Amino acid sequence: MSSPPTHQPAPDHLDDEFDIAEAKLEPAVAAPPKQRRRPALIGLGVALVALGGLGAAWLATSMSDTVRVVAVREDVARGEQITEDDLTTANINTDPALDPIPAARQSEIVGQYASVDLPAGTLVTEGSYSSDVRPGEGEAMVGVAVTAAQLPGEALRPGDIVRIVDTPNPQDDPPGSTPDSIEATVVSTTTDEESGQHMVNVIVPEVRAPDLAARVATTRIVVVLMSRAGGQ
Known part of the structure; x- marks a missing residue:
């Protein structure tokens, strides 16, 4: 009676084949996608930079066109005499529709009388003051x-x-x-x-x-x- 076959260990080359098969089953790592340039976004960025430059140029021009004029610091009622403490100065953009008094003439206004009510924060104009009180006597x-x-x-x-x-x-x-x-x-x-x-x-x-x-x-x-x- 013959004895049953004895289990023999697998040859080394079989182990190698299994390792190769398992390696083939592992998912491949995908390459990172290429970044695509978007012309629209690039154009938008260029436009924003250009607008920023134009804004800075406009601001510089506006600042250079300002003039210093006389303004009212404290409320002055019509008929009241204007004192130095009632006045201050302010920088404004030149506008032909306005008729302000240059800051260099501030001393001329001190001692004058308000022809109209002068609220604090307003500009002093040629018609807002007078050398005498109106209406006067008679x-x-x-x-x-x-x-x-x-x-x-x-x-x-x-x-x-x-x-x-x-x-x-x-x-x-x-x-x-x-x-x-x-x-x-x-x-x-x-x-x-x-x-x-x-x-x-x-x-x-x-x-x-x-x-x-x-x-x-x-x-x-x-x-x-x-x-x-x-x-x-």
Whole structure:
């Protein structure tokens, strides 16, 4: 009777084959993807850099166009005398629509009287102060409320001499003689942005103030600008 076959160890070359097979089963490591250049992002970056340069250039230009002017530090009511402590200076961009006082003239304003209310933080302009108190003795200030059609085309300035002239009713015939009028001096003008109505503050002799106020209440008036030949 023959004996059963004895288990023989696998040859070494078989182990090597198993190792090779296991190595083949391991997943291959993928190569990192290549970074693609995006032209749109590159263009955006270049544009942002260019805009930054333009902004810096604009800021430098704006700063170079500023001027130093007189401003109000403390509230000054109309008619009050302006003191040195009431004033300060500020840098603003040049604007033809503004009429500020250069900082070099600040000393000229000290001792003057405010022609209008000067809130803190506002600029001092040519028409916001005067060398005397208005209205003075024997004078009165009257507010003349009118529309743009009742004013001259030329903007009124403080110191202008005007005549407030009576006008007939819209349905009446033109007057056969020269209508009555009252001469006055312009102190200031303001405009209500919502209604478009203009308020012209004028100085008249005290005895004429009630008459002018009554005429203004009828709204049948026109403001006429007189000659500025005297340099006003």
